[in-house]
Amino acid sequence: MKARRSRAFALLAAALACGALAASSVSGRVAEVEEQVGGLEPVVVARSRIPAGTKLDPGRIARLLTVRKVPRRFLPSDALAAPGQARDATLAVELPSGSYITAAALGGGESAPEGEGPPLRLGERAVEVAVAGSDSLASVPGSRVDVLVTSERRSFVALEDAELLELRAGAATETAGNGGGGSGASVPSATAVLRVTARQAVYLTAAQSFAREVRLLARPPGDRRSVGAAAVSAGEL
Numbered sequence: 001m002k003a004r005r006s007r008a009f010a011l012l013a014a015a016l017a018c019g020a021l022a023a024s025s026v027s028g029r030v031a032e033v034e035e036q037v038g039g040l041e042p043v044v045v046a047r048s049r050i051p052a053g054t055k056l057d058p059g060r061i062a063r064l065l066t067v068r069k070v071p072r073r074f075l076p077s078d079a080l081a082a083p084g085q086a087r088d089a090t091l092a093v094e095l096p097s098g099s100y101i102t103a104a105a106l107g108g109g110e111s112a113p114e115g116e117g118p119p120l121r122l123g124e125r126a127v128e129v130a131v132a133g134s135d136s137l138a139s140v141p142g143s144r145v146d147v148l149v150t151s152e153r154r155s156f157v158a159l160e161d162a163e164l165l166e167l168r169a170g171a172a173t174e175t176a177g178n179g180g181g182g183s184g185a186s187v188p189s190a191t192a193v194l195r196v197t198a199r200q201a202v203y204l205t206a207a208q209s210f211a212r213e214v215r216l217l218a219r220p221p222g223d224r225r226s227v228g229a230a231a232v233s234a235g236e237l
Contacts, residue, residue, distance in 0.1 A: 040069040041123075044080040044101040052094045056086045056106075065101060073224060077142045077163050077195070078103035120195065126165055127201040129208055130188035133215050144219040146227060147194070147204065149211045156231035157217075158207050159200055161224055164216070166193040192216055 047066050054060065065083045080086055080101045089106040099105075120126060129147065147159040168191045196204065208214055 039072060041072045041075055042067050042081045043070050043075055044083050044086065046095045046097055046099045046101065048097045050091055050095045050099075052091050054091045056089050056091070058087060061086060076100055076102050076104075123197060125196055125198050125201040126193050127196050127204055129192050129194060129204055129214055131190055131192050131214050131216050132188050144221075144223070145192075145194075146217040146219065148215045148217055149207045150213040150215075151211055152234070154231055154233040157227055159194075159196070159204060160227055161219065162200075163195040164192060165195050167191075168193075188214070 044065050045068050047064055050064055054064075056064070061083045065086065067081075067083065080103070086101055086106060091105060093105055095101070095105060143164040144161050145164050146157050147162060149156060149158040169189070194204070
């Protein structure tokens, strides 16, 4: 009897260990996928087909729109995160059922005022960064860039695949003077406005304060691949 109980306990312990290993493996795989495609973000979609010219007043918004969660990497840059962002806008095109509601699809209204870029989604921030060597950049809203920071000791990619919201000639006085001045450092020639998370905004602001130079590396259209831990220290040169 004792032998049977011992075997039962051993089998139970083995089963629990296998379950823990499987859970750990699944958790690791989920983390890898999230790192590649980003976490789930809210996005507004059409409940059913919506004809072009439809004005999205509050009553229609509740009836025609809903919110889903989609991996960040698959979201259009101008997708709306909350139905209220489309209030009083007019659809410029017909939207099939399940379509993302984007600023480009809206022909007017509060969600996409003339002269403004795509609205920020929940949790996002617009951060200004003084950058050098901006002449080679295409100042097209929606372009994707990597942020390269050079300090006294190393150069590294501080942020990958960020969306460029705006590029203005000239750098802000308070940011242009911070951290620069080392030999070989270029003077900031433009101010870039990037769409980032709050954590990324804090990190970029801190990095800029201690940087000799910040540059934007333009990405080809459709290139969303990770560059990994790209860095070069002074000792490697």
